[in-house]
Amino acid sequence: MSEEGPKTTDRSGSMEVMIEIIDMHKWFGEFHVLKGINLTVEKQERIVICGPSGSGKSTLIRCINRLEEHQRGRIVVDEIELTNNLNNIERVRAEVGMVFQHFNLFPHLTIVQNLTLGPMWVRKMPKKEAEETAMHFLNKVHIADQAKKFPGQLSGGQQQRVAIARSLCMNPKVMLFDEPTSALDPEMIKEVLDVMIELAREGMTMIVVSHEMGFARSVAHRVLFMDFGQIVEGNTPEEFFKNPKHDRTKLFLSQILH
Amino acid sequence: MEEIVENFAAEEVKPPVASVGVMGWVKENLFKGWFNSFLTVVILYLLFKVIPSIFEWMFIDSVWSTTGEGCREAAGACWSVITDNLRFIIFGFYPYDQQWRPLIAMFLLFGLLFYSRNRKHWNRHLAYGWLFGLFAMGLLMRGGMFGLSTVESTKWGGLPLTLLLSVFGLTAAYPLGVILALGRQSKMPAIKILCVVYIELIRGVPLISLLFMGSIIFPLFLPEGITIDKIVRAQVAIILFTAAYIAEVVRGGLQGMSRGQYEAAESLGLSYYLTMRLVILPQALKIVIPPTVSILISAFKDTSLVAIIALFDLLRTTQTVLSHPKWMGFSPEAYLFIAILYFLGCFSMANYGRKLEKELSTEY
Ligand SMILES: Nc1ncnc2c1ncn2[C@@H]1O[C@H](COP(=O)(O)OP(=O)(O)O)[C@@H](O)[C@H]1O
Numbered sequence: 175m176s177e178e179g180p181k182t183t184d185r186s187g188s189m190e191v192m193i194e195i196i197d198m199h200k201w202f203g204e205f206h207v208l209k210g211i212n213l214t215v216e217k218q219e220r221i222v223i224c225g226p227s228g229s230g231k232s233t234l235i236r237c238i239n240r241l242e243e244h245q246r247g248r249i250v251v252d253e254i255e256l257t258n259n260l261n262n263i264e265r266v267r268a269e270v271g272m273v274f275q276h277f278n279l280f281p282h283l284t285i286v287q288n289l290t291l292g293p294m295w296v297r298k299m300p301k302k303e304a305e306e307t308a309m310h311f312l313n314k315v316h317i318a319d320q321a322k323k324f325p326g327q328l329s330g331g332q333q334q335r336v337a338i339a340r341s342l343c344m345n346p347k348v349m350l351f352d353e354p355t356s357a358l359d360p361e362m363i364k365e366v367l368d369v370m371i372e373l374a375r376e377g378m379t380m381i382v383v384s385h386e387m388g389f390a391r392s393v394a395h396r397v398l399f400m401d402f403g404q405i406v407e408g409n410t411p412e413e414f415f416k417n418p419k420h421d422r423t424k425l426f427l428s429q430i431l432h
Numbered sequence: 433m434e435e436i437v438e439n440f441a442a443e444e445v446k447p448p449v450a451s452v453g454v455m456g457w458v459k460e461n462l463f464k465g466w467f468n469s470f471l472t473v474v475i476l477y478l479l480f481k482v483i484p485s486i487f488e489w490m491f492i493d494s495v496w497s498t499t500g501e502g503c504r505e506a507a508g509a510c511w512s513v514i515t516d517n518l519r520f521i522i523f524g525f526y527p528y529d530q531q532w533r534p535l536i537a538m539f540l541l542f543g544l545l546f547y548s549r550n551r552k553h554w555n556r557h558l559a560y561g562w563l564f565g566l567f568a569m570g571l572l573m574r575g576g577m578f579g580l581s582t583v584e585s586t587k588w589g590g591l592p593l594t595l596l597l598s599v600f601g602l603t604a605a606y607p608l609g610v611i612l613a614l615g616r617q618s619k620m621p622a623i624k625i626l627c628v629v630y631i632e633l634i635r636g637v638p639l640i641s642l643l644f645m646g647s648i649i650f651p652l653f654l655p656e657g658i659t660i661d662k663i664v665r666a667q668v669a670i671i672l673f674t675a676a677y678i679a680e681v682v683r684g685g686l687q688g689m690s691r692g693q694y695e696a697a698e699s700l701g702l703s704y705y706l707t708m709r710l711v712i713l714p715q716a717l718k719i720v721i722p723p724t725v726s727i728l729i730s731a732f733k734d735t736s737l738v739a740i741i742a743l744f745d746l747l748r749t750t751q752t753v754l755s756h757p758k759w760m761g762f763s764p765e766a767y768l769f770i771a772i773l774y775f776l777g778c779f780s781m782a783n784y785g786r787k788l789e790k791e792l793s794t795e796y
């Protein structure tokens with residue numbers, strides 16, 4: 175069902191494939207959650223996925239770093255196929271960063287320790303270097319002054335920016351975002367989106383589950399609409415919002431855009 | 433507008449007189465309502481009746497250094513039962529002229545425990561310190577080297593034995609319990625079932641029956657010629673027993689962890705082992721510090737059950753003294769004394785638990 179709409183221009187010419195999902199199915203017990211997903215994401219491409227609650231958006235992106243296991247079809251991330259091979263799973267996770275709706279920072283560690291954990295234990299980076307990397311990314315998300323605090327002392331928006339920095343410290347090739355702003359108070363949404371927009375400008379490959387349509391318009395190359403475990407349609411933001419093809423998409427857009 | 437704000441501020445600075453100071457405290461805590469006032473009066477009356485006579489018994493009419501006969505004439509407490517038998521109560525049948533050895537071993541242990549209180553000291557050096565300390569303690573107790581005469585473990589007893597059983601019992605039971613708790617959560621059915629069966633079996637029987645099994649039944653199954661030290665068997669029984677309870681408490685802590693914590697760790701690429709060690713256990717174990725301390729405290733007290741299988745721990749040596757005709761009838765004094773020793777142990781554990789909890793807290 176996936177459609178390769180025309181790409182906006184700012185990606186530099188190379189059209190290498192970053193993620194390839196072919197006829198992927200997933201069941202939770204008897205429940206058929208994902209019903210034949212086909213999706214190709216190119217390097218530096220930015221995709222926003224929207225759709226009603228329960229349509230399988232989270233499950234789809236969680237399959238990409240194997241937080242969920244798919245049962246049929248193929249998922250290939252940067253030429254590594256996700257199978258039961260633990261080695262492959264490890265390699266994929268090292269390349270894919272994930273940001274969660276509820277931040278999931280480690281509350282028993284300080285901000286800087288949250289950021290150095292992965293680099294030190296997975297990448298075996300010396301502590302000093304890991305801390306330098308951490309401070310670099312904390313600066314980038316404009317929160318370096320909070321480095322010594324614990325997550326519980328930060329606002330939601332600050333915590334989500336820390337979570338983004340934590341993923342970036344692992345130097346990922348792809349970033350997945352699962353409704354990164356939907357648990358935030360309205361006044362904090364912008365600070366998180368701004369960080370994500372900056373990231374987009376630097377050419378990060380991103381898949382973002384979000385209903386922030388302004389963000390989708392300004393950043394996405396493609397917007398996908400999911401419903402009942404399928405990608406119903408996908409198009410450039412301009413086309414997607416102006417001329418949705420399917421009735422379900424129209425209905426959904428009318429609901430979220432009032 | 434401004435005026436009102438100032439008024440509020442002024443009121444906050446000066447609360448009503450009745451709610452501060454000694455009078456305020458007394459009124460708030462002792463005489464709030466007729467029921468509390470009534471309770472306060474009754475309790476004050478009882479204390480007034482009881483305390484002076486206890487005080488008289490303990491200090492004024494008591495004797496501290498007489499023989500058993502002298503004690504029978506005294507109206508108050510007979511502390512002689514302790515002062516006269518102190519070395520037996522503390523050291524049991526350990527050879528009299530060698531009792532400096534367990535004494536030093538205990539001081540070494542206390543020193544190490546005290547030094548380990550501070551989490552800043554938890555490093556490699558401390559681990560070596562413990563290794564060396566344990567070796568030295570074993571050497572002191574057992575002897576047979578460096579000119580120390582050999583003292584068989586059958587002669588060990590009293591406080592050193594109680595400490596041995598509890599310190600090793602608790603420090604070994606804790607990690608075993610954590611492993612069992614993790615096993616019970618395992619996705620591998622064999623491991624999971626094994627852990628569930630173990631935990632439920634052990635929790636289904638009283639410690640006494642484990643001690644009996646260890647001391648009487650277990651040796652029957654050993655091939656001829658092989659004997660395992662009785663203390664070791666009791667020690668193992670205590671460890672296995674306590675571990676099952678620790679496991680259940682830790683499982684409770686693990687269940688308190690949200691999926692999100694596992695997922696965040698996994699998506700950073702941490703392995704199962706690292707996820708547990710760096711992310712899950714530090715949080716889960718912290719949550720369950722209070723119930724864990726409860727279990728450790730009760731395990732510490734339960735070591736006194738080894739008296740039943742004829743190990744001469746602190747309780748048993750005391751009872752031995754009391755069974756001597758000369759000292760019969762002075763059990764309140766003797767039991768009070770060991771109660772104080774046990775209380776000191778339990779109280780320090782409880783205190784340390786609270787201290788750890790406070791230090792590890794990241795809530796603000
Ligand atoms: N672990 C799970 N077990 C069973 N059902 C699940 C599980 N996770 C999600 N689901 C179900 O799968 C469907 C898709 O969920 P999800 O991917 O979270 O949807 P979305 O993110 O689009 O709201 C929902 O109906 C949800 O109830």
Ligand SMILES: [Mg+2]
Binds near residue numbers: 233352
């Ligand atoms: Mg979701």
